[in-house]
Amino acid sequence: MYNIKCTVAYDGTFFAGWQIQKKARTVQEEIEKALSKMYKTRIKITGSGRTDSGVHALNQVFNYHTPAFIPENSVTSGLNSLTSDDIVIKEIEYVSNDFHATKSAISKTYEYLILNTAKPSPFYRNHCWHISDYIEPGKLEKILKLFEGTHDFSSFCKKRSIVDKPIRTINTTSVRQIRDFLKIEINADGFLHNMVRNIVGTALHVYRKKLNPEIIKDMFNAKDRSAAGPTAPAKGLFLKKVYY
Amino acid sequence: MYNIKCTVAYDGTFFAGWQIQKKARTVQEEIEKALSKMYKTRIKITGSGRTDSGVHALNQVFNYHTPAFIPENSVTSGLNSLTSDDIVIKEIEYVSNDFHATKSAISKTYEYLILNTAKPSPFYRNHCWHISDYIEPGKLEKILKLFEGTHDFSSFCKKRSIVDKPIRTINTTSVRQIRDFLKIEINADGFLHNMVRNIVGTALHVYRKKLNPEIIKDMFNAKDRSAAGPTAPAKGLFLKKVYY
Numbered sequence: 001m002y003n004i005k006c007t008v009a010y011d012g013t014f015f016a017g018w019q020i021q022k023k024a025r026t027v028q029e030e031i032e033k034a035l036s037k038m039y040k041t042r043i044k045i046t047g048s049g050r051t052d053s054g055v056h057a058l059n060q061v062f063n064y065h066t067p068a069f070i071p072e073n074s075v076t077s078g079l080n081s082l083t084s085d086d087i088v089i090k091e092i093e094y095v096s097n098d099f100h101a102t103k104s105a106i107s108k109t110y111e112y113l114i115l116n117t118a119k120p121s122p123f124y125r126n127h128c129w130h131i132s133d134y135i136e137p138g139k140l141e142k143i144l145k146l147f148e149g150t151h152d153f154s155s156f157c158k159k160r161s162i163v164d165k166p167i168r169t170i171n172t173t174s175v176r177q178i179r180d181f182l183k184i185e186i187n188a189d190g191f192l193h194n195m196v197r198n199i200v201g202t203a204l205h206v207y208r209k210k211l212n213p214e215i216i217k218d219m220f221n222a223k224d225r226s227a228a229g230p231t232a233p234a235k236g237l238f239l240k241k242v243y244y
Numbered sequence: 245m246y247n248i249k250c251t252v253a254y255d256g257t258f259f260a261g262w263q264i265q266k267k268a269r270t271v272q273e274e275i276e277k278a279l280s281k282m283y284k285t286r287i288k289i290t291g292s293g294r295t296d297s298g299v300h301a302l303n304q305v306f307n308y309h310t311p312a313f314i315p316e317n318s319v320t321s322g323l324n325s326l327t328s329d330d331i332v333i334k335e336i337e338y339v340s341n342d343f344h345a346t347k348s349a350i351s352k353t354y355e356y357l358i359l360n361t362a363k364p365s366p367f368y369r370n371h372c373w374h375i376s377d378y379i380e381p382g383k384l385e386k387i388l389k390l391f392e393g394t395h396d397f398s399s400f401c402k403k404r405s406i407v408d409k410p411i412r413t414i415n416t417t418s419v420r421q422i423r424d425f426l427k428i429e430i431n432a433d434g435f436l437h438n439m440v441r442n443i444v445g446t447a448l449h450v451y452r453k454k455l456n457p458e459i460i461k462d463m464f465n466a467k468d469r470s471a472a473g474p475t476a477p478a479k480g481l482f483l484k485k486v487y488y
Contacts, residue, residue: 009365011367011369085364125330127367
């Protein structure tokens with residue numbers, strides 16, 4: 001059996017997220033259908049993780065197994081012609097059989113995009129969070145840095161999704177201003193459900209309400225979602241890179 | 245009567261163009277409905293010109309008359325709350341009564357966006373023309389420069405739309421590379437139907453087929469749409485600025 005690693009970008013706007021579900025359009029289902037058509041047999045794929053409804057990916061990674069050999073370029077172009085144009089297959093790679101898109105991942109980087117202008121943009125309406133009051137990147141970054149390190153992220157996880165071990169390590173955070181945008185990047189060994197959106201929403205909340213950043217320690221200690229700030233909208237979130 | 249000049253940006257993807265028509269969603273209709281609701285009386289607007297289905301605007305201009313005074317900021321925020329988020333009202337200005345969005349226009353600048361990368365982007369799928377073979381900006385600009393000046397643009401006008409006097413003057417053209425994009429800009433005293441798209445499509449045709457650029461003179465002389473090159477897709481076209 002061949003093991004194939006695939007890197008894919010998608011606009012999450014018109015998808016009910018990555019994972020297959022009944023009666024909703026999902027990225028996983030659209031790719032599996034295309035692959036199954038191409039290989040003329042049922043193909044199942046394993047993503048590096050799920051993304052929620054409205055969340056985008058610059059480089060999501062998945063893998064699948066197949067006994068049939070098709071050259072990399074043919075898989076790429078075949079898949080791109082069989083999927084709709086909000087999915088773009090970027091790279092296909094034959095990898096060793098022990099590669100597993102979920103389990104082999106060492107860390108992931110998410111990007112969160114804020115449009116920081118007086119007026120919103122009709123062109124970016126599905127791809128950023130528009131905030132009209134000026135955000136100073138350096139100050140926001142200082143707040144975000146408080147999330148770095150190993151913590152129990154229960155307060156920053158969707159309530160009904162809390163897992164057994166809600167401990168994660170955030171390796172790096174950054175805020176860069178690029179023209180009218182603020183790009184927030186967070187790299188961690190793993191993310192709980194809604195973790196990036198809850199961290200971004202909370203950091204912005206602390207910034208805009210001029211709260212003492214020390215409050216973030218209390219939020220961690222509470223281990224309760226209601227202790228932290230609001231959830232930033234899905235449309236600003238991009239899975240940027242999965243590291244193996 | 246007050247005369248109000250309004251600058252608006254819109255994503256043309258889900259509109260059947262600017263101009264009102266039966267059984268189709270248009271920008272003009274959506275704005276007129278919002279204004280009529282706001283002023284509690286039927287308001288008609290005059291655009292600087294039409295844009296076709298799928299064509300976008302960074303700064304389209306329209307004007308309308310009303311006996312009621314509403315402060316500029318209230319008109320802006322009112323309209324933005326009453327229109328959907330693919331329309332963004334950017335500026336409202338009270339102007340003298342002789343201002344007419346169509347007739348007062350001296351020139352217009354259109355921008356045409358090409359994504360010049362090996363793979364398309366799911367995020368820009370409705371906002372650029374994706375061309376995977378490398379385009380050298382300087383060479384393309386040289387071809388475009390041949391369109392500058394005063395010409396009979398019949399060969400670059402949608403066949404059934406040829407007007408009485410198809411003479412227009414292109415003042416400036418430029419091609420700039422901005423990261424993965426090529427931005428083509430054309431300023432002219434006016435544009436015939438599909439003129440920018442036909443010029444861009446023809447320039448790219450001449451470039452990619454390595455034709456002698458002198459052929460453009462023959463195209464002008466033919467005064468026949470079939471003598472020129474193909475029409476570039478609507479989705480890459482943006483009305484950038486109207487000069488008064």
